[in-house]
Amino acid sequence: GAGVSQSPSNKVTEKGKDVELRCDPISGHTALYWYRQRLGQGLEFLIYFQGNSAPDKSGLPSDRFSAERTGESVSTLTIQRTQQEDSAVYLCASSLAVVGGLVNNEQFFGPGTRLTVL
Amino acid sequence: KQEVTQIPAALSVPEGENLVLNCSFTDSAIYNLQWFRQDPGKGLTSLLLIQSSQREQTSGRLNASLDKSSGRSTLYIAASQPGDSATYLCALSGGQNFVFGPGTRLSVLP
Numbered sequence: 001g002a003g004v005s006q007s008p009s010n011k012v013t014e015k016g017k018d019v020e021l022r023c024d025p026i027s028g029h030t031a032l033y034w035y036r037q038r039l040g041q042g043l044e045f046l047i048y049f050q051g052n053s054a055p056d057k058s059g060l061p062s063d064r065f066s067a068e069r070t071g072e073s074v075s076t077l078t079i080q081r082t083q084q085e086d087s088a089v090y091l092c093a094s095s096l097a098v099v100g101g102l103v104n105n106e107q108f109f110g111p112g113t114r115l116t117v118l
Numbered sequence: 119k120q121e122v123t124q125i126p127a128a129l130s131v132p133e134g135e136n137l138v139l140n141c142s143f144t145d146s147a148i149y150n151l152q153w154f155r156q157d158p159g160k161g162l163t164s165l166l167l168i169q170s171s172q173r174e175q176t177s178g179r180l181n182a183s184l185d186k187s188s189g190r191s192t193l194y195i196a197a198s199q200p201g202d203s204a205t206y207l208c209a210l211s212g213g214q215n216f217v218f219g220p221g222t223r224l225s226v227l228p
Contacts, residue, residue, distance in 0.1 A: 033215070033216070035218075041220075042207075042218055042219070042220040042221060043162075043207070043209075043218040045215060045216070045217070045218075048215050056215055091161055091162070093162075105149070105150070105211055105216075106150075106152060106164060106167040107152060107162075107164065107209070107216060108164060109154075109161040109162040109163070109164075110161055111160060111161045112160075112161050
């Protein structure tokens with residue numbers, strides 16, 4: 001597709017259940033980012049992928065959060081044993097990353113997944 | 119650690135006014151700065167990207183400037199329209215990751 005897509009658009013789950021969120025980046029974009037945005041708050045960085053590796057996992061809030069990326073394409077963010085404080089919009093972005101020695105990492109965002117933990 | 123602030127937090131102006139949104143940052147060692155708009159309940163739309171070697175970028179009625187020495191960027195919106203109503207976010211990259219400001223919520227009244 002032409003842009004970043006995310007699925008599902010909405011997810012309602014019960015406390016303690018696991019959820020998996022999916023991000024399809026723009027074709028050819030090697031960098032992929034996950035962010036969280038709680039209601040009325042700013043964007044909180046979670047994790048970044050360069051290709052299939054994640055050089056920066058510093059933003060993951062706890063060990064219940066994990067993410068993977070395969071084939072330098074689709075990424076999944078998994079939240080285990082969800083808690084009510086996990087309720088937020090989870091946003092994914094992709095960028096070209098390094099191009100010709102210059103950092104060309106203009107980010108393009110998907111529409112987000114709204115997660116509600118009851 | 120990079121810290122980003124945006125002033126004002128909210129702004130309401132009548133249609134047709136020119137306006138300036140401000141973004142301040144503490145660490146001038148950045149690669150680039152990007153301005154976004156976010157509409158309620160939606161994702162972010164990229165507006166302008168300024169590389170660290172550039173001073174400004176223009177797109178239509180938008181002009182963004184970057185002054186690394188003072189740790190500031192401004193987004194100038196000319197002849198504002200009700201459709202410009204949104205939250206405007208600046209984000210800085212010191213490498214591959216971005217640090218976002220809290221945003222300025224803009225309302226343009228018809």
